[in-house]
Amino acid sequence: MESHYSPLRVIGEGSFGRALLVRCNNSRQEYVLKEIQLPKNQSKLENSRREAVLLSTMKHPNIVAFREAFEADDLLCIIMEYCRGGDLLQRITQQKTTQFCVDDILRWFSQMCAGAKHIHDKRVLHRDLKSKNIFLTDDGTIKLGDFGSACVLNSSKAFAHSYVGTPYYVAPEIWDNKPYNNKSDVWSLGCVLYELCTLRHPFQASSWRSLIFKVCRGAYPPLPDHLPYELRCLIKHMFKTNPKDRPSLHTILTSHRVSRLLRSHFPSQVTEEEEERGRRMKHWDRGGGGKVAELLREKSLMKTTTLEGVEMTEGRCESREPGRRRHWTTERSDSVLQVLANKSLLSSDSASSVTGRTLMSYNHEKDDVQRRRWDKDPPERLMSLLEKVQLSRAFSTFLIHNGDDPLKGPLSQPQGDDTDGTEEEVTADEQRLEPRSDDDDTDFEEESPCDWIDEVEHMFAEH
Numbered sequence: 001m002e003s004h005y006s007p008l009r010v011i012g013e014g015s016f017g018r019a020l021l022v023r024c025n026n027s028r029q030e031y032v033l034k035e036i037q038l039p040k041n042q043s044k045l046e047n048s049r050r051e052a053v054l055l056s057t058m059k060h061p062n063i064v065a066f067r068e069a070f071e072a073d074d075l076l077c078i079i080m081e082y083c084r085g086g087d088l089l090q091r092i093t094q095q096k097t098t099q100f101c102v103d104d105i106l107r108w109f110s111q112m113c114a115g116a117k118h119i120h121d122k123r124v125l126h127r128d129l130k131s132k133n134i135f136l137t138d139d140g141t142i143k144l145g146d147f148g149s150a151c152v153l154n155s156s157k158a159f160a161h162s163y164v165g166t167p168y169y170v171a172p173e174i175w176d177n178k179p180y181n182n183k184s185d186v187w188s189l190g191c192v193l194y195e196l197c198t199l200r201h202p203f204q205a206s207s208w209r210s211l212i213f214k215v216c217r218g219a220y221p222p223l224p225d226h227l228p229y230e231l232r233c234l235i236k237h238m239f240k241t242n243p244k245d246r247p248s249l250h251t252i253l254t255s256h257r258v259s260r261l262l263r264s265h266f267p268s269q270v271t272e273e274e275e276e277r278g279r280r281m282k283h284w285d286r287g288g289g290g291k292v293a294e295l296l297r298e299k300s301l302m303k304t305t306t307l308e309g310v311e312m313t314e315g316r317c318e319s320r321e322p323g324r325r326r327h328w329t330t331e332r333s334d335s336v337l338q339v340l341a342n343k344s345l346l347s348s349d350s351a352s353s354v355t356g357r358t359l360m361s362y363n364h365e366k367d368d369v370q371r372r373r374w375d376k377d378p379p380e381r382l383m384s385l386l387e388k389v390q391l392s393r394a395f396s397t398f399l400i401h402n403g404d405d406p407l408k409g410p411l412s413q414p415q416g417d418d419t420d421g422t423e424e425e426v427t428a429d430e431q432r433l434e435p436r437s438d439d440d441d442t443d444f445e446e447e448s449p450c451d452w453i454d455e456v457e458h459m460f461a462e463h
């Protein structure tokens with residue numbers, strides 16, 4: 001597929017490029033064109049392409065639809081569905097103090113779960129679920145977007161050495177230097193659900209230290225009584241500090257006490273799809289991640305066509321002469337394999353960086369990971385670095401990884417710490433060590449290959 005697009009307007013600037021509303025010259029349909037500045041370094045280049053690769057493998061009514069991707073000079077352009085209703089953060093802000101009705105909360109949340117479950121079923125973690133990355137169409141359908149932080153969960157990498165996420169939405173295990181998995185996305189969705197229920201973030205704090213402590217204690221202000229008991233109960237479970245005690249998305253949609261409520265707010269055709277998927281539900285074996293990576297490596301970007309179709313009239317693309325344009329092809333590429341098979345849990349430079357994982361400090365040499373825990377106080381080095389950064393930045397995407405480099409990205413500019421309010425009464429997760437466990441669906445190590453591999457094969461066959 002190769003289409004030409006005319007720009008209509010810039011809809012936003014991300015940390016690594018712009019998002020433009022464009023119109024397809026052939027179909028007259030509107031799309032979002034997301035520009036990502038490509039780094040010169042080969043390995044970083046492949047990390048930048050991961051967003052397009054992973055988004056292209058998703059096909060679900062509650063995930064922003066991928067249309068195509070191409071490279072134009074130093075830009076990767078991803079063409080995707082345009083969500084006219086904007087993002088959920090804007091929607092929450094518009095409410096000011098008027099609470100959402102419970103029906104809207106349940107409908108939106110059930111769709112978020114369905115979209116996120118689809119991602120997990122493909123053995124992918126989103127890692128940056130937040131209200132700013134969740135979109136609404138004009139008919140009020142939820143679409144999960146921004147796969148810039150997503151990664152393939154490769155079971156041979158039981159421990160992730162870095163994490164890309166937004167501090168306000170990041171689960172305690174990330175700060176606590178423990179492995180992360182699908183349950184870390186569940187935590188982030190819990191934050192979004194709490195925001196829908198209260199119009200406030202669950203872990204408001206006046207300092208980084210306070211934010212991290214509240215997250216690690218699972219301590220959030222109590223929910224209003226008018227909310228259904230099942231919903232309050234669900235939030236409590238989603239904020240369990242031990243990921244094993246958090247329900248998976250499959251559990252939330254099928255067997256949690258809230259499931260019945262969610263299902264009654266779910267569009268019927270999606271419910272049927274979900275049921276069918278549940279019946280066919282095939283689980284991942286340990287080798288699943290490798291298979292996924294193998295399929296994805298076949299999607300490489302090769303120079304094939306010219307750029308004449310991108311007729312930008314404003315900004316960066318305007319001044320460009322028609323040039324070389326690279327399109328997705330089915331040629332094999334070892335470099336993509338490296339990124340997706342070997343580095344799937346490693347750093348993505350498509351996000352702001354907090355280097356020096358002194359907070360979660362550990363050293364790793366080859367596969368031998370020696371971990372040091374902080375039990376009482378976060379290590380001083382990270383704290384002193386973070387204290388130079390405005391806490392409001394904790395709503396931006398960060399790269400958190402090990403190493404001793406100084407801070408990079410937006411965090412490299414020291415700014416005064418802000419004081420954004422007082423401590424408030426909170427409820428902590430008192431039962432953090434209770435024996436309840438949701439082990440069965442914590443990991444992806446399940447029994448037989450998942451059917452989405454067929455989907456990917458089919459997709460490649462179309463090219």
Ligand SMILES: Nc1ncnc2c1ncn2[C@@H]1O[C@H](COP(=O)(O)OP(=O)(O)OP(=O)(O)O)[C@@H](O)[C@H]1O
Pocket residue numbers: 011012013014015016017018019032034064080081082083084086087132135145146148396397
């Ligand atoms: N598919 C889409 N439909 C509608 N609006 C979108 C879509 N994708 C992105 N946007 C909007 O475009 C703007 C830029 O998005 P983008 O993902 O490029 O960056 P960001 O999320 O703002 O920042 P970052 O990616 O650095 O965290 C945001 O305001 C976002 O709401």
